[in-house]
C-alpha cells in the first residue's frame with residue numbers, strides 16, 4: 145500500500161488520528177531519519193506506517209477511551225504508547241509512561257515526545273523495575289510484541305493488582321495465550337478482532353480481585 149493510501153485508510157478507521165496529523169507527520173519524519181542509524185521498526189513496515197503502526201496503536205486508546213494515565217511496556221519506537229499519548233494530548237491529566245530498556249530507543253522516544261509535545265515520561269529501564277513504582281499512578285497498562293500474555297501479566301502484576309486495566313495487542317498466538325491465562329483463573333479477559341492486522345487480537349484484561 146502506498147504511504148498516502150495507508151494514511152487515508154488509517155484515518156478512515158480511526159478519525160481521531162486526523163486531529164493529530166501534524167504530530168504524526170513529525171513523528172514519521174523522525175522515525176525515517178533515526179531508522180537510518182537504529183533499527184526501530186521492521187524496514188518493510190515503513191511504507192505502510194499509518195496502518196501498521198499509527199492505526200494499530202490507536203486501538204489501545206479506542207479500547208479504553210476513559211483512561212488518561214497509562215504505562216506502556218517495551219515501547220520500542222513508541223508503539224502503542226506514544227500514539228496513545230498523542231491521542232490524549234489535549235485531555236487534562238493525561239500522561240503516558242513509556243518504558244523501554246534500550247537506551248537508544250529511549251532517546252528516540254524523548255526526541256519524538258519533545259517535538260510533538262506528547263504528555264510522556266520516558267523510563268530507560270526494565271519494566272519489572274519501573275512498574276511497581278508506578279502501580280498507584282496509572283489506570284492502564286499496554287504492550288505490543290513484548291512477551292506472551294502470561295509474562296505480560298507477571299510484569300504488570302503490581303498495577304493490575306491495584307485495579308489497572310491491561311490492553312495488549314497480540315499476534316497470531318493470542319488464543320493459546322488467552323486460554324492459559326483464563327485457566328489460571330485470576331483475570332477477567334475479553335478480546336476483539338484487530339481492525340488493522342489479520343489474525344491479530346486486542347486483549348483486555350482485568351484482575352478479578354482489585355482493592356476496594
Ligand SMILES: C[S@@+](CC[C@H](N)C(=O)[O-])C[C@H]1O[C@@H](n2cnc3c(N)ncnc32)[C@H](O)[C@@H]1O
Nearest residue numbers: 218219220223243244245246269270271288289
Ligand atoms: C519487539 S520490540 C516491540 C516494540 C514496540 N512495542 C512495537 O510493537 O513496535 C520489544 C521492545 O521491548 C524492549 N524490552 C524488552 N524487554 C523489556 C523489559 N523487560 N522492559 C522494558 N523494555 C523491554 C526491547 O528493547 C524492544 O524495544
